[in-house]
Amino acid sequence: MSVVSTAHLQYGLGPRLAALARVVELGHGRLDPALLTDGGQLLLRAGDRLKLSAEHTVVALAGGTGSGKSSLFNAVSGLELSPIGVRRPTTARTHACVWGLDGAGPLLDWLQIQWRHRFARASALDKGESRLHGLILLDLPDHDSIRALTDPEADRLIQVADLVVWVLDPQKYADASVHRRYVAELTGHDAVTVFVLNQADRLTPEERAECVADLEDLLRREGVTVPRVVATSTTTGMGIDDLKAVLAESVAARRAAYQRLEADLDRLMARLTKEMPDVPRVDPTVDDVRRGGLTDALCDAVGVSALGEAMENVYGVRSADWVGWPFARWAAKLRPDPASSLRLGGVKDDIRELVGSSVSAQPAEVDNAVHALADGLAAGMPQVWRQGVLEAARSRSADLPGALTNELAEAAPPLNRVPAWWWLLKIWQYLLVVMFAAGLGWAGAVLAYGVFEVGRPPAAVLGDVGVLPWVGLMLLSVVGLGLLTGLASRNFVVLEAGKERERLELDMRRRVxxxxxxxxxxxxxxxxxxxxxxxxxxGAARR
Known part of the structure; x- marks a missing residue:
């Protein structure tokens, strides 16, 4: 590979092809499949061509039946290599003439040129044709042939040739089929396309000039900005040297292969740009405000506040078994429960069931929250990418409600967990109960031994009537202290229940x-x- 070619590949075509490969990779599901297919084929073609000889330039002679294409091929090569016909197509298979065989074999194999149709100009240097050294000239099958195999082969080689020479004749140079099927597809390929008006000897100089001008005007209308038209005649030799000069210029520059690939890439990028116009970049991270909004919406969907309230109620109900004045609890058990006649069941059982097994997320609300996030982030993006963001946001929507439910079920504290201060308070309450019972026993003994004199007291203090007021005062103090402790503990329970709810909701929010x-x-x-x-x-794949 020449220095010019290497530099061109490194600083021009190479990075663009790498960018195109990334576009094709990232574009699945976002681009028209036909564009992706064309992009993939261009990458394969470029990869194959760039691995092969850069010292050779592949020039394809293309044209319809009767245009004199094969005669022109023979005139340029200086040998009778390709069969010539007038009324019917005679070039059924591509013929190749090579100026300089070294390194051309793999390239000819890639072009699928059969061995028996390969010819070498071994004596090219002796004939003064050194300027064409490195040329591979192809005589393609007629593109309008009635033979079944010729059109596909011509189409294939037109796609891969470094330089295409269109051979037209004065009668059919404006043939709509040629311009519609081929020329229009080569818009932007000016540097790698040459048009030959062959059989120009059939025209007078004035007619020839008029035809060339008309053809150039037609090509410009087709999108060929700077058409290169050469008038030739294989009968008189007119224009053959001019055509060789054009070919020699491309061969000497060693850039036709890159120019062809660049032109193909430019055309593909124009199609891509039309489908995907430039749009502003987006912040690739979800900001804290939207994160918080999604979390809030999901918390509402799973009922975090309701669960926190239920846990607060559980805390209060369970505390009654631990910190309340025991005599009040025992008395409450003796009173009938008016709610039992309504068959509502136990409140504690209902709350336990709510916390233990009924934490669930509402799929519709979860989906709405996810959809709102995607819509906000994708605003201003093309519709296909907006849909892509929504699909990404909902990619795990089937598992999301279940995951939220599991996380919240794990966040719910175990119902058998009891704060340490409840234990201390319960021990204190029962100590007061013991003291109250002891006081009652003392008062009963004083009444029995000191007032009713039922017998001799075992101890003087048990028969001393004078201590009775003090015992009564002690009993009242114990009862008052117990009631005061129960009331104070209930206030502490309310405060702790609120803190427990706040802690639980924060934990659940963190999990959500x-x-x-x-x-x-x-x-x-x-x-x-x-x-x-x-x-x-x-952007990188564009110029």
Missing amino acids: GGVAHDMVITPVEGELNRYNEFYGAL
Whole structure:
């Protein structure tokens, strides 16, 4: 590979092809499949061509039946290599003439040129044709042939040739089929396309000039900005040297292969740009405000506040078994429960069931929250990418409600967990009960031994009537202290229940935020990064 070619590949075509490969990779599901297919084929063709000889330039002579294409091939090569016909196509298989065989074999194999149709100009240097050294000239099958195999072969080689020479004749140079099927497809390929008006000897000089001008005007209307038209005649030899000079210029520059690939890439990028116009980049990370909004919406969907309230009620109901004045609890058990006649069941059982097994997320509300996030992030993006962001956000929507339910079920504290101060308070309450019972026993003994004199007291203090007021005062103090302790503890329970609810809701919110990050935000950020990378690659693939 020459220095010029290497530099051109490194600083021009190479990075653009790498960017195109990234566009094709990232564009699946976002681009027209036909564009992706064309992009993939261009990458394969470029990869194959760039691995082969850069010292050779592949020039394809293309034309319809009767245009004199094969005669022109023989005139340029200086040998009678390709069969000539007038009324019917005679070139059924591509013929190749090579100026300089070294390194051309793999390239000819890639072009699928049969061995028996390969010819070498071994004596080219002796004949003064050194300027064409490195040329591979192809005589393609007639593109309008009635033979079944010729059109596909011509189409294939027109796609891969470094330089295409269109051979037209004065009668059919404006043939609509040629311009519609081939010329229009080569818009932007001016540098690698040459048009030959052959059989020009049939025209007078004035007619020839008029035909050339008319053809140039027609080509400009077809999108060929700077058409190169050469008038030739294989009968008189007119224009053959001019055509050789054009070919020699391309061969000497060693750039036709790159120019052809660049032109193909430019055309593909124009189609890509039309389908995917430039749009602003987006922030690839979900901001804190939207994260918080999604978490809030999911918390509402799973009923975090309701669960916190239920847990607060559980805390209060359970505390009554531990910190209340025991005599009040025992008395309450003796009173009939008016709610029992309504068959409502136990409140504690209902709350336990709510906390233990009924934490669930509402799928519709979860989906609405996810949809709102995607819509906000994708605003201003093309519709296909907006749909992609939504699909990413909902990629795990089937698992999201279940994951939220599991996280919240784990967040609910175990019902058998009892704060340490409840134990201390319960011990204190029962100590007061013991003291009250002891006081009652003392008072009973004083009444029995000191007032009713039923016998001799075992101890003087048990028969001393003078201590009776003090015993009564002690009993009242114990009862008052117990009631006061119960009342104070209930106030503490209310405060602690609020703190427990706040702690639980914060924990649940943290868990919901974690699920939202893993199952919604991470896929969305991946899609946003894909969007930015796609447009970055698309920009790099352009000139």
